[in-house]
Every structure is written in structure tokens, then in C-alpha cells.
Amino acid sequence: MSKLYIVPTPIGNLDDMTFRAIKVLQEVDVILAEDTRTSGKLLKHFEINTPMQSHHMHNEHKTVENLVRRLQGGESIALISDAGTPAISDPGFLLTRACVENGVVVECLPGATAFVPALVNSGLPNDRFVFEGFLPEKKGRQTRFLFLSEETRTMIFYVSPHKLVKTLGEFVNYFGSDRQVSVSRELSKLHEETVRGTAAQVLSHFEVKPPKGEIVAVVAGKK
DSSP: OOHHHHHHBBBSSSGGOOHHHHHHHHHHHHEESSSSHHHHHHHTTTTOOOOOEEOOOTHHHHHHHHHHHHHTTTOOOEOOEEEEEEETTSSTHHHOOOOOOOTTTEEEOOOOTTHHHHHHHSSSSSSSSSEEEEEEETTTTTHHHHHHOOOOOOOEEEGGGGHHHHHHHHHHHHHOTEEEEEESTTTTTTOOOOEEEEEEHHHHHHHOOOOOOOOEEEEEOOO
């Protein structure tokens, strides 16, 4: 049956790959990968020989229409990103939306997403939360922080390691030095670490120990 499968892949530890994800990737006609070199290592590890095609943020606008036609023509296609669940701060939304609009069946498998373990690890309230992903680089960044300074739910951010100290400084400025913050890095990997404390304390920690790896920052909402 023609279908687009959204397939999560491990965020670090390969043991987090599900049996179902392996089965789907083995059975589809083609796999769309954010980076075929990165995904090639994953597929080799699990002995998956399905052909791959590049699908990333720089070409997805151009390829979506053709991919929908192929799906309508009977192909089954799986979409993966470098790590985690596609479309969560990764390519995938445009193709999923186009499939929905054109009557193509879409099925998303459950699996790894970095912000979930980071949120649970944080010890901060997780009954209600807001996922912000990556903050704007320049334009709109201050406006976003001013808006979020009134947010009462727990907030989740993806932060690149070279911008973490700057971002923590902005947390201090916009949310206050006493706001509770939890920073998780290298989740599920050998050097996994979670640092918790006030915004000022966590900032001081990473000023002394520059961070490496993928990072999720979780910030308590305004009381």
C-alpha cells in the first residue's frame, strides 16, 4: 500500500531503535534521509539495504511535489532525520502536509525525541509545557524572549553548544537569575549529563565547563 512513514531514529544509543522501525525501513521502496552519509551508518548497522534519497531543509521545497506524485503512484516511502523524530526541528512538515492535502496516507511511528527525556529528567513540572525548539538567531529573538517572559508553562529549547552560554545569559536577563533551569546534553550517549539549578548557577557551570554535544534546555515557567 502506498504510504508515507515517518520513522524516528535513535538520538544517540542505537539500542533505542525499535523493531518496527527496522521492519518498515527494510520494506519500503525508498528512504528519504536528511544526510545519507549519517543515515548510511545506521542502515548498515541494522543490515537495511533499502535505497536512500537525500531530503533536507535545502531541497525539500523542490522535491515535495514529485514525492507526492510517487506516493500517489503506489510507492511506499519512509522519512528519517539524522536523529530523533522527523519534523520536530527537522525536515518533514512540508512533505507531511502535502501528503495530507493530497489524500496520501501518513503514518508516524513512535520513537526517540530528545526533548521528552530532557523534560522528564529536569524535575520541573511536565503536566503542561511549551516546546520552543531553536530560538530565532537575530531578528525576532528579543521579541520572543519578551513574550516568553510571561509564560507560566515549563519551556523547552534546543540550543547549539556554542550558543549555550549566551542563551543562559539571556535566560538570566529575561527570566531572572533565580529561575529554575535544567540543561541536558548528549542524551542516551556515553557522556550524558544533566545540570540543574537556577539560571545563574547553570550559567556559571557552563562558563567554566564549555559544553559539547546536542543540548536541550528546560526552563520553569513564571510563577
